[in-house]
Amino acid sequence: MLKDLSVAAVLPASDINRAREFYRDKLGLEPDNPDAGDNLMYRCGNGTAFLLYQTSNAGTAKNTQMGWVTDDLDAEMADLRSRGVVFEDYDLPGLKTENGVATMPDGERGGWFLDSEGNILSLNTMPASNT
Template identity: 45%
Template sequence: MSSNTTDDGTPLTRARAATRLPAQDLERARRFYAERLGLHPVDERPGGLLYRCGGAEFALFRSTGAATGAFTQMAFEVDDIEATVSELRRRGVEFEEVDVPGLRTVDGIAEVDGNYPSKGARGERGAWFRDSEGNLLGVGEPIV
């Protein structure tokens, strides 16, 4: 895949991607995101909460379905993964330990070779945790 994007005139080439995460209990989710992650909604409606961080946004929406948590649903890119994981642990976030072929965490952090080829990095260091609603969230730092 090329590092250059081409606007071929289709609507999605100019669109902004927006993450939406399901929440069975919005108040429980609000508390988790505030107390554990230090994030507060910038807008809210009866059916959802909108968050902004680092120039991006994501929303939690009321859902009767439950997240499977079988894959990363959203990730935060950080400059210092050790400091971020340490601070989030201090706030009560529990990180997943993973040991599968090709991916193994050590103290909650894994090195993933080959990620972010379009960002000029040779890989990523990553860590994963679940929010109060079962969504699997990641924290990643590109390896340059």
């Protein structure tokens, strides 16, 4: 059953070397396959992973493509900002950010940024469970 399987994101990169530098220098991530030429596999917490692959389609999506969940959004954003990551500001129906942070009606908070390839990435908190 799919619900029991791990899932991994796949992101496009028009310049895989530029992407490698961004993910290393700005996000502090190293690929599991550093010698690969056209794709990079990154492992994150709880067995999750994502793949960057070389393609000219990078940066064409206008939606969030991947996100990380954190218990301390402010600390994570401060760390990323110190590395040069710039968070986006939005003023859309149902989504307005202040200093790069949106607060949803359910209490979830999030921030969005672009990687070197134009992919939209996010950091989010999860709302407190009522259980």
